[in-house]
Amino acid sequence: MPRIVLCTTHFCGFCLAAKRLLAKKGLDFDEIDVSFDEEKRAEMVARAQGARTVPQIFIRDRHMGGYVELAALDRTGELDAWLAEIEPDGELV
Numbered sequence: 001m002p003r004i005v006l007c008t009t010h011f012c013g014f015c016l017a018a019k020r021l022l023a024k025k026g027l028d029f030d031e032i033d034v035s036f037d038e039e040k041r042a043e044m045v046a047r048a049q050g051a052r053t054v055p056q057i058f059i060r061d062r063h064m065g066g067y068v069e070l071a072a073l074d075r076t077g078e079l080d081a082w083l084a085e086i087e088p089d090g091e092l093v
Helices: 013-024 038-047 067-076 078-083
Strands: 004-008 030-033 056-059 062-065
Touching: 004 013, 004 038, 013 067, 030 038, 038 056, 056 067, 062 067, 067 078
Parallel strands: 004 030
Antiparallel strands: 004 056, 056 062
């Protein structure tokens, strides 16, 4: 299973910002586009404990929220702790 998963939609500025932030850190992630797939969107909502907005971000199967939460964790340095055991290719160290 991928270590970082982003659930996104087309034309979502926050989704683009999340992808840029992770790419800036040199991290690979899997993107699941839920734009027109009700089944994938329902799965995202279930995994995200009812959250319907995008992006929804999962790191090592842990739901961490959306872009706002991702950026906040990055500002405080906590994101690096979450990612400490992940190599740039997305695999565990």
